[in-house]
Amino acid sequence: xxxxxxxxxxxxxxxxxxxxxxxxxxxxxxxxxxxxxxxxxxxxxxxxxxxxxxxxxxxxxxxxxxxxxxxxxxxxxxxxxxxxxxxxxxxxxxxxxxxxxxxxxxxxxxxxxxxxxxxxxxxxxxxxxxxxxxxxxxxxxxxxxxxxxxxxxxxxxxxxxxxxxxxxxxxxxxxxxxxxxxxxxxxxxxxxxxxxxxxxxxxxxxxxxxxxxxxxxxxxxxxxxxxxxxxxxxxxxxxxxxxxxxxxxxxxxxxxxxxxxxxxxxxxxxxxxxxxxxxxxxxxxxxxxxxxxxxxxxxxxxxxxxxxxxxxxxxxxxxxxxxxxxxxxxxxxxxxxxxxxxxxxxxxxxxxxxxxxxxxxxxxxxxxxxxxxxxxxxxxxxxxxxxxxxxxxxxxxxxxxxxxxxxxxxxxxxxxxxxxxxxxxxxxxxxxxxxxxxxxxxxxxxxxxxxxxxxxxxxxxxxxxxxxxxxxxxxxxxxxxxxxxxxx
Numbered sequence: 001x002x003x004x005x006x007x008x009x010x011x012x013x014x015x016x017x018x019x020x021x022x023x024x025x026x027x028x029x030x031x032x033x034x035x036x037x038x039x040x041x042x043x044x045x046x047x048x049x050x051x052x053x054x055x056x057x058x059x060x061x062x063x064x065x066x067x068x069x070x071x072x073x074x075x076x077x078x079x080x081x082x083x084x085x086x087x088x089x090x091x092x093x094x095x096x097x098x099x100x101x102x103x104x105x106x107x108x109x110x111x112x113x114x115x116x117x118x119x120x121x122x123x124x125x126x127x128x129x130x131x132x133x134x135x136x137x138x139x140x141x142x143x144x145x146x147x148x149x150x151x152x153x154x155x156x157x158x159x160x161x162x163x164x165x166x167x168x169x170x171x172x173x174x175x176x177x178x179x180x181x182x183x184x185x186x187x188x189x190x191x192x193x194x195x196x197x198x199x200x201x202x203x204x205x206x207x208x209x210x211x212x213x214x215x216x217x218x219x220x221x222x223x224x225x226x227x228x229x230x231x232x233x234x235x236x237x238x239x240x241x242x243x244x245x246x247x248x249x250x251x252x253x254x255x256x257x258x259x260x261x262x263x264x265x266x267x268x269x270x271x272x273x274x275x276x277x278x279x280x281x282x283x284x285x286x287x288x289x290x291x292x293x294x295x296x297x298x299x300x301x302x303x304x305x306x307x308x309x310x311x312x313x314x315x316x317x318x319x320x321x322x323x324x325x326x327x328x329x330x331x332x333x334x335x336x337x338x339x340x341x342x343x344x345x346x347x348x349x350x351x352x353x354x355x356x357x358x359x360x361x362x363x364x365x366x367x368x369x370x371x372x373x374x375x376x377x378x379x380x381x382x383x384x385x386x387x388x389x390x391x392x393x394x395x396x397x398x399x400x401x402x403x404x405x406x407x408x409x410x411x412x413x414x415x416x417x418x419x420x421x422x423x424x425x426x427x428x429x430x431x432x433x434x435x436x437x438x439x440x441x442x443x444x445x446x447x448x449x450x451x452x453x454x455x456x457x458x459x460x461x462x463x464x465x466x467x468x469x470x471x472x473x474x475x476x477x478x479x480x481x482x483x484x485x486x487x488x
Contacts, residue, residue: 012192013044018058019205035101035333036323036368047213055209059151059178062206067148067176071125078122080201085115097324099187101332114163116451117170124472125174143481148176150230159290161190175475180209188212256464256474261417264410265295269303271422277311279446289393293418302399316373333368343392346385353380411437417457
């Protein structure tokens with residue numbers, strides 16, 4: 001395994017614009033901090049508004065040539081990136097653990113997951129199809145083709161530094177779009193490292209440009225409002241997404257928005273509780289609970305609520321807290337102090353409203369931003385923890401009386417990203433597919449994400465889909481052509 005200092009020495013600290021690593025014109029820098037220790041990992045370039053414009057200029061300049069590049073060539077470059085990523089898996093996993101805090105085993109899992117978007121879209125690049133045929137009147141021939149939407153602005157969150165970058169960049173590259181990507185200020189190092197990897201496999205200059213900045217709104221708005229930009233993709237909070245949609249409306253941009261979640265996890269009276277607890281641990285504690293797909297509300301049938309709570313509490317108490325690089329750690333630090341404050345406030349509010357604190361519920365003293373894995377039961381309606389995304393290692397359990405009650409509680413939110421349900425009743429499972437208001441649903445599983453599947457939500461959880469055959473169409477425009485009847 002490569003050493004931390006040796007790895008950090010390999011990470012670019014400049015902006016990547018037009019195929020060159022360049023300094024920012026702002027004169028400022030961003031200090032990237034290890035949340036487990038509070039130590040500064042690296043100081044990197046802090047882009048200005050002018051730097052953002054330069055990055056878009058580069059994407060626009062490369063637009064025509066990249067759009068005309070053969071799909072096979074685009075696919076082969078993505079496949080080469082996938083292969084190189086596998087070779088560097090240990091390095092990029094360690095880098096994610098250092099800047100984000102997740103346990104190393106989970107970081108390795110993200111390398112696998114994030115890499116699959118490169119492999120999947122390398123295969124999709126050559127499968128962009130159209131259609132040809134007579135019109136209904138028989139007077140002509142209809143041709144339908146799909147063309148690259150154009151320069152794209154991609155804004156990624158801090159919680160999955162690699163997978164969120166590859167989930168956006170891979171379909172853009174496959175479709176023939178150039179892009180500017182802006183990683184989160186808290187975890188930009190993985191994206192910079194990945195951009196170097198793309199450079200190594202020969203991606204042409206200007207196809208992907210990277211800007212890192214501490215003034216995201218200031219740098220992003222001029223890019224979004226620039227008439228040359230044609231696509232905006234954002235993963236983050238609903239509040240920020242709504243603001244970006246307002247800005248994107250001026251240019252009538254194609255938008256993909258993967259926003260907030262409030263995932264219900266339903267456990268019915270006939271569920272296999274061993275499998276339900278296993279699924280719950282995955283759905284809740286993956287990424288330390290800092291995932292939009294994390295189970296937020298555990299809705300459990302009243303007849304098995306106590307047993308489920310006891311079983312999951314036993315598992316939660318076994319989780320080891322520590323720096324993600326340490327062997328056997330199951331829960332790393334939250335991303336920053338604000339995240340700790342939020343988790344703590346949500347738990348305290350629930351307890352003040354009558355919930356029972358079964359285990360955890362406190363900050364961890366010492367360096368780093370750690371919060372104890374927590375279980376609260378009998379959470380009362382109206383509690384903040386049932387309305388807001390927790391983004392932390394907290395299990396909140398609410399009993400329900402019957403299927404109708406469970407569905408009502410599950411759908412009682414403005415969000416609709418993902419839901420989970422555990423039942424051995426096939427008919428009930430089929431009903432839940434129809435009745436639960438979510439873009440994704442896991443039946444008797446605790447993880448649903450897959451590069452070959454469409455990822456996205458309904459209601460205020462977003463617009464559009466990433467991944468699957470649907471994902472590449474977010475970067476394509478549909479063009480219809482009518483020609484005369486060649487036999488007429």
